[in-house]
Amino acid sequence: MPKEFSRIDRIADQIQRELAQLIQREIKDPRLGMITINAVKVSRDMGYADIYVSLLTTEDLTEESPEVQESLAVLRKSAGFLRGQLGRAMKLRMVPHLRFHFDRLPGKSRRIDSLIDEAMGRKPVVDRSDDPESED
Incomplete structure (x- = not known):
């Protein structure tokens, strides 16, 4: 018999959806990059919600990167x-305090994927040697 989602899990999913929309529509700070909310973990007592975010960039970022620090500060x-805004949208009696963290998992997974490709001798999907811009 499949396990049902607990109330805390459902609230975390709803917070993730609502925050994604709020950040996109309401936060107009130019220092904030393209943010993706990867996960939300709500404590059992609903006191805190840990929000794990990552930035959409082509380079690998760490928590010490200036772009990450700026975005987390915002x-x-x-x-x-x-x-x-979450309290109004979700109609919760008690809205958890929000704590934002940089999610290192996407960078680690890209690194592991490249190591696997290197070990298997696979070529990258996009061949950069035929790039017309690189010939200039």
């Missing part, structure tokens, strides 16, 4: 506003 500064 998100942390707007956490109170986002929490209030």
